[in-house]
Every structure is written in structure tokens, then in C-alpha cells.
Amino acid sequence: MSEQQIPSQLAEIRDDFLGLELRDRLQLLLEFANELPELPDRYRDHPDLFERVEECQSPVFIFIEVENDVVHMFATAPPEAPTTRGFASILAQGLSGLSSKEVLELSDDYPQSLGLAKAVSPLRLRGMTGMLARAKRQIRFKSVA
């Protein structure tokens, strides 16, 4: 997928990160972590719907909702795992509101484009790549079902 095709909300997040010094990128990630929304009431008591992201070191669970082809991503992760919360929050904000097609066409390497590899290490960034892959898989599964 070429530069121009990245949905604008994801491009904005990327540009916000790339516009910062390494240290400030961590702060922005922390802001994302703090912004991870609580689960809406309708999902709060449904752990069964959520998928564990095994690629992350900390327990994080995601659930993708697709209604009228509009994607919404929900995630839950503990406060003592702010990096993982930050990754989930970036994707929740970046993917929510897009169409299934837009999410599925998004490059699997989007997490690598945020300039975070040096700030958090490539190994930790794998968690976000895993999260995106699982989000896409849930969408594929729902569009077949």
C-alpha cells in the first residue's frame, strides 16, 4: 500500500510520533496509554468475546466490532503495562471508524512506521504487530461469518 493510501487518522498518528524526539515519543505513547478507553457497558462483562494477544508480554485482550462495515476496536490491558496499553490505544484510535477494507489493506508494518523501534526496542514493538495481525484476522473472520 502506498503512502497516500494510509487512512488519514493513521497517518496523523504516525506523523505525530515522527515529529518528536525519541524521548518525547515515549511520552506520547504514555498519553495514548492513558487515553485507552474503558470498555463500553455492553462488552464489560463479556471476556469471552475478547482475544488474548499472545505476542504481547503483558495480558492484553482485543475485540473487533464491525457494524455496517465500520470497524471498532476495543482493548483492555492492566495499568502496570503502559507500553502495551499505548499500543492498543494507538490501534483503537487508528482503526476505529475505518471500513473493513481499509483495515485489511493497511500494511502489516504500520507499527514499524511510527519511529518507536529505538524508543521501545524492536522486540517490544512486536507486540503491536501481533495486535494488528489479530485485529485483521478478526475482521476477516467476521466478514466470512
Add this chain to the structure above:
Amino acid sequence: MTIERDPAPHFSEFSHPERLVTADWLEERLGKPGLVVVESDEDVLLYETGHIRTAVKIDWHTDLNDPVTRDYINGEEFAELMSRSGIARDTTVVIYGDKTNWWAAYALWVFTLFGHEDVRLMDGGRAKWEADGREYTLEVPTPTPTEYPIIERDDSVIRAFRDDVLTHLGNPLIDVRSPEEYSGERTSAPAYPEEGALRAGHIPSAQSVPWSKAVAEDGTFRPLDELNAIYREGAGLKNGDQVVAYCRIGERSSHTWFVLNYLMGFENVRNYDGSWTEWGSLVAVPITVGTEPGDVPSR
């Protein structure tokens, strides 16, 4: 030693009680000249959510590892890291962190490679500090840079490389990973990402003692009689043994290295930091699968 040691009676049974401090001891001395508190966590952002007053952050990935070679930083880089952290060669450093000091022990081990003399762990780490209801701050200190000497890293005493491990076979090995990793069901801890070892199992003859056995419910180290039951009676370690500990990338085994070396007094313990991500991908080295240690291969 710059700062007096913690005289807590329950540390006195350990072979090196000067390597541990209690949260009480630390809290009373925060801000004291000659003391620097270091937080080292698995989660790179945890420090930013709140930390012990005056603590600086040292991250195992971004500060202690060389970004290119799979190795630790060199003497110049360590001196630079110490300088910007406000640590002089004679500073008393107290390290604490998340996950029962898993990463704090790793940082302490790396400090020791550079011969930093007075480096200690705060028993129990973040979990204990929080359970005690103690305060955190968001304030990030701005240390005055120090003149830290450039010390060449000494890998010969507490670090084992793969060839050292091959030569070591026949002497005690402690595999500190989870039972699933030891038996070969998985190459990384349950619920942790698989980190690219091509084969699963353990180094032949290694005893399985998951690292976390050394800590009690509240995250502090177990008393000596319980440690003896685990490592001497359980894993068969004897006085005078040369021991190599390993895990997946050398962090959990730093924790066990700390226990064997500083709490139990084994004087010849090395951490094989290449660990399973290296051994499980090496060509033609022996591997045992299953729950039994297996025999040392004949050479």
C-alpha cells in the same frame, strides 16, 4: 562502601547481606548524597507512570544492550550512562523494578560486569513498595553528570558464552525457565511471545528450577532454609560447585545468579545470557526434551 548497609536481621543469614535493602531502609535515605536509586522494568513506560522519588530509569533494551551487536554496551557507553544517571564509581546504587525485580537483577548483573562495587537490590521491588502503600512521584530527576571512569567489561567471571557451556557440561546447570519451556513444549514462557529459537527443550543434564521459586508471595526473597531446600536438596547443588544458569535471553537467570551468588554463597556462578534463544538455534549442540534432565553427552 559509600552508604552503610541495611542491618535488617532477616538479611544477616545471607552470604552477602550488603546486597539487599528493605523498602524502609531506602525510603529513609532517599536523596542522601552518595546514593542513586535506579528503576529497571520489563515495561519501558512503567517508570513514567510513577516511580520512587529521586529514582532514575535504566532500561535493559535501550540502555544496557548494544543496539547492533547482540551484546552489552561497552565501557565508554557504560561510563556515559553512569554519568548521565548521576552515578560515580563509588556511588551506592539501589536497583528495583517490576516483575519481582526480574529486570532489576539483570541490570545489577550488567553493573557487575563493569565491576561497579556497591550495587544492591531493593527486596520485593515495585510490587512490595506498592503493597506497602508507599508513594510514587512523576517528577523526573535531572542528575548532575559525573566523571565515571571507562572500565572495560569483564566477561570472564560471571558471564558464560556458548563454548564455555559446552566445556562446562558435566557440571551443574540450572534452567530457570518455565516447565513448558524446559520440557520443550514451548520456546518462550507461557503467554510470552515466541522469540525465535528453532528447537525447544533444554541443555542436557540441566536441572529445572524456575527463577520465581526463589521469591515469596510478597515478592521478597525466601529465607535461606527455603532456598537451600530448593537449590541444594531440590537441584542437588553442593558447596564448591561451578554453576551455570540460563533462561531464554539471560534476564531471569540473572535473578537466579543473584540468589546463588549473593544469598546462598556459591562463589562460582555464571549466567549464560545467550541462553535458549542461542542454544536452541545452534547447529549440532545436544538438546534434551521432556521433563527429565537427561544425560551429559559423551564427547
